[in-house]
Amino acid sequence: MPTIVFLSSKGGSGKTTAALTLALGLARRAEPVAVIDADVNLPIHRWRGQASGPENLTVFPATTIPQMLHALEDARALAPWLIVDTEGSPRAWDQIGTLRPDLVIIPVGPSPLEAAEAIRTSRSLQDMAAFFDRPLPHACVFTRLPAAIRARSFTQVVQRLRAERIAIIATPLIEKEAFRAMFWNGGSLDTLDPAEVSGLASAQINADQYAADIIGLFSPGGPLAHASPAAVGWKQTVPPVQTAQAPASAPIGMTAAA
Numbered sequence: 001m002p003t004i005v006f007l008s009s010k011g012g013s014g015k016t017t018a019a020l021t022l023a024l025g026l027a028r029r030a031e032p033v034a035v036i037d038a039d040v041n042l043p044i045h046r047w048r049g050q051a052s053g054p055e056n057l058t059v060f061p062a063t064t065i066p067q068m069l070h071a072l073e074d075a076r077a078l079a080p081w082l083i084v085d086t087e088g089s090p091r092a093w094d095q096i097g098t099l100r101p102d103l104v105i106i107p108v109g110p111s112p113l114e115a116a117e118a119i120r121t122s123r124s125l126q127d128m129a130a131f132f133d134r135p136l137p138h139a140c141v142f143t144r145l146p147a148a149i150r151a152r153s154f155t156q157v158v159q160r161l162r163a164e165r166i167a168i169i170a171t172p173l174i175e176k177e178a179f180r181a182m183f184w185n186g187g188s189l190d191t192l193d194p195a196e197v198s199g200l201a202s203a204q205i206n207a208d209q210y211a212a213d214i215i216g217l218f219s220p221g222g223p224l225a226h227a228s229p230a231a232v233g234w235k236q237t238v239p240p241v242q243t244a245q246a247p248a249s250a251p252i253g254m255t256a257a258a
C-alpha cells in the first residue's frame with residue numbers, strides 16, 4: 001500500500017492543500033483512499049465534516065503516535081492508498097519514523113528561502129534513511145506557483161534543488177482561488193461552482209495532472225512500482241475535466257528519487 005506523507009518544516013507551504021488535492025485525485029479515479037490528518041489543527045478532518053465529499057475518501061484524525069498506530073491499522077485495512085498530512089513542526093519527524101512512508105512529498109514555493117528549507121528537509125530525510133537503513137524516497141512539488149512567475153527566478157530555484165539531486169514532481173500546483181475554495185464548504189474542485197470560483201476549469205486540469213504524476217510513480221515501470229497498490233484500477237475511470245485549457249506553467253520533469 002503506498003503511504004505518501006506531506007512534510008515541510010515551514011507552515012503555510014501548501015502541505016494540506018497538496019495532500020487533499022492528491023487524495024481527491026485518487027478518489028475521482030475510483031481508488032479508495034485513506035487520509036491520516038496528523039496536524040493538531042485537523043484541517044482535513046474538519047474539511048471532511050463539512051460536506052458529503054467522495055465516499056471512497058476516508059479521513060482518520062491522529063495527532064498522537066498511539067492514535068497514528070490505530071489509524072494506520074484501520075487505514076491499511078480500508079484502502080490501497082494512504083495519504084498523510086503532517087504539521088510544520090518537529091513532531092512530524094516522529095510521525096515519519098512511525099509511518100515509514102514510500103514517498104515523502106515536500107511542498108515548496110518558488111522562492112530561494114523556501115528552496116533552502118526544502119533542501120534542509122531533504123538532508124534530514126537522508127540522515128533518517130541512513131539511520132533506519134531504509135530508503136526514504138522523497139520529492140519536492142512546487143505549490144502556490146503564480147501563473148505569471150518570471151521564468152528566470154523559478155529556473156534558479158529549480159537548479160538549486162537539482163544541484164542537491166532532489167526529485168521534483170513534474171506538475172506544480174498553480175496558485176488558484178479554487179485550491180483555497182475547496183476548504184470553504186468542503187467538497188472538491190468538482191463540486192465548486194464555476195460561476196463563483198474564477199479559473200476553476202484550469203485548476204481542475206492542473207490538479208488532475210499533478211495527481212497523475214504522483215500516481216504514475218507507483219505504476220509498473222515507475223520508480224516506486226515496488227510499493228504499488230494491490231488494486232490498480234486507477235487507470236480505468238478518470239472522469240473528464242471540464243475544459244481543454246492548458247495549465248499556466250510547463251512541467252518540470254521528475255528526476256531520480258533520492
Ligand SMILES: Nc1ncnc2c1ncn2[C@@H]1O[C@H](COP(=O)(O)OP(=O)(O)O)[C@@H](O)[C@H]1O
Binds near residue numbers: 018176
Ligand atoms: N495552489 C494554491 N493556490 C492558492 N492558494 C493555496 C494553494 N496552496 C495553498 N494555498 C493557500 O496557502 C495557505 C497555506 O496552505 P496550506 O495547504 O494550509 O499549507 P500548510 O498545510 O503547509 O500549512 C492556505 O491559505 C491555502 O489556502
Ligand SMILES: [Mg+2]
Binds near residue numbers: 039
Ligand atoms: Mg497544513
